[in-house]
Amino acid sequence: MTQAPPAASGLLSRALADARSPRVPRTVPYLPERAFPWGEPGLHPAGAGGGVDLDRVLRLSLAAPRNAGGRLRPVASAGGLHPVRAHLLVGPGCSLPPGRYAYDPRAHRAHPRGRAPADAPPGAVVVLTVTAARTVAHYGHRAWPLLLLDAGHAAAAVALAAAPADVRVSLDADGEDLAAAAGLPRAADQQTRWPGVEPELPLAALWLPSADGVVPSPAPLTAWAALPCAVAPLPHPGADNAPPRELAASRHLLTYLVAGTDATWHPAARPTPVTDETLRTRRSAAPSDLAHPPAPDLLARVLATAEGARPDGPDWAAAVGGDAPGLLTTAGLLASGDARPTLAQWAAGQRWIGTAGAVLLAHGCPADAPPSLIRRSHLAAGYAAGIAQAHATALGLRSRPIGSWLQADLGAALGDAPGHDWIVHGLALAGPSDPPLPAPPPLPGKEERP
Structure with a gap:
């Protein structure tokens, strides 16, 4: 765990004031969504049983099914840009074999990125990260608070999909702990370890314990963080085609925000009468x-x-x-x-x-x-x-x-x-609009004309 630099608070206060100001953002033309960066063959999340059905959880939360108009995701995102990515840390008792995975929401596949530790906690940990370039290209200096909001919406989507099983959510885990657990390089090592790869900034995590009566551990990331950095994604030319000053600033700010905090894990619940069908149809x-x-x-x-x-x-x-x-x-x-x-x-x-x-x-x-x-x-x-x-x-x-x-x-x-x-x-x-009033009946003695 690292501590944020002493100047971080002042830097963030100024950036927050700027994001809340009427200053017009400097933006660039729309950046298309990039291809999924992990090239290994993916596994379907539906496996041979297990207490945590990752196929169901991911279909109801982050998957992007194709329809007649393109792809619609069940979770809201600023500008429809969907910068959140999910890394699955799968232990015993899940529908996928134990190991690290990167989730591809378009193909609904989990791409293997390495083994699981021998002492992996039962169930799955989902680490949510963001890639900043597309949101910064659209919103400029106002992007970084929106990236945080997007990650919060994605965390809610996963928590709702996993309920009513026991779900724990951490919105304050240390960024380096999250990166290490997901097999990502530290922010300071990104360009050296993975040159040409757009950085992923970890912001939140969820733990979906297996349904075997095991009480959730207070530190489900620890065993995963002890493993070495996992399989790297493919480089993508032009990954930084957003305003360079705003993009660098957003990445630095989000890195500062997640430094030096201890994780707390709060239980999640699904409100009544929310059902799986609700999650499939919400827009x-x-x-x-x-x-x-x-x-x-x-x-x-x-x-x-x-x-x-x-x-x-x-x-x-x-x-x-x-x-x-x-x-x-x-x-x-x-x-x-x-x-x-x-x-x-x-x-x-x-x-x-x-x-x-x-x-x-x-x-x-x-x-x-x-x-x-x-x-x-x-x-x-x-x-x-x-x-x-x-x-x-x-x-x-x-x-x-x-x-x-x-x-x-x-x-x-x-x-x-x-x-x-x-x-x-x-x-x-x-609320729903009032139904139209019925047409009045014709006056007596008057014929209705077609």
């Missing part, structure tokens, strides 16, 4: 489909789910309009008045938010927050939004995550001291 709605207010009782249930998803996450509130506009929390009314027009301005000018049925808001993360709080706030906000979006889908509500927030100092807007309570993430909600 973000178009902005034009989000204007109808959700029923108050359903809104309250989804808000409670977001609030309770992570004990270490930010606070949540809901902005509503209608006859009694206000900002609601699970404890009651936080402020009166319609906040949605202001939210539309803060959310990078997305005007549709001003008429959204309701908007859930994750808020906190002060301007001078330490690196660990910045990381945890964004990962936990993405995680909670992912859980809440699945719950909303199961309740018949439409939803759409909102990741970009500029100058969104909620505390200052409510009369508190500036800089202490910022919006980190959002989730727009809407």
